[in-house]
Amino acid sequence: MPQPFPSGASPLLVFDFDGVLVDGMAEYWWAARSAALRLAPGLDLPTVAPPAFARLRPLIHQGWEMVLMAAELARPDLQLARLLGDYGSAVAEALQRWGWDATLLQECLEQVRAEAIAADLPAWLGLHRFYPGVVERLRGLAHEGVDWAVLTTKGGVFAGQILAAAGLEPWALYGHEHGSKPAVLRQLLKRRDPVWFVEDRRPTLEVVRADPELAPVRCFLVSWGYLGPDDQRDLPAGIGWLEPARFAAPLADWI
């Protein structure tokens, strides 16, 4: 069998979790809605995710923002176009309007999740699904002797539960509690070379690309997951486009 990387070690593959490995849209809405109702019990929110929530998802970076967006979607005078068009400013204004901060929202979200896991783990797991081919590809990496890690803005324990239920064991798993994604990647580069980073959020990859210390990290944007309408357009040279067929192919074909 030919060696895919005759000139050196095989890469450490670092995967984002939500939108790359797992589609958890049903769970995001359920958890965001539950947390928002805990903080503002009078909110009128549908039990099924409204389409606007899916449109906001590509803009959402950290879990607490989902809770804030759920509350915003309950406002009858919400201007969705403005929210989509200037998300950063709208988030700051919404925090002020509700009198909440990121820590409060994140803690409430994680409490809702922890309680759901304690009460009925299979039901909570059932709100997630791995994207087609992902479980097989990750198992294949283990057989090829390629290490893979998970780097997520989710709490690590929650991603760990979902992976464990599928019988998947990453080389390492980093949640938001381990620091920002660039910070974790900088640490990983001290231990492993090469490092490949696979994301569905283009702004995150652009931050990595703009960091000179992270120049050795090879970046990929996946074609599935929570992409904005223009995310694929004019990708810079340092960010590869990863479609399902290429994802399923040997690593040497990714580059």
Ligand SMILES: [Mg+2]
């Ligand atoms: Mg993602």
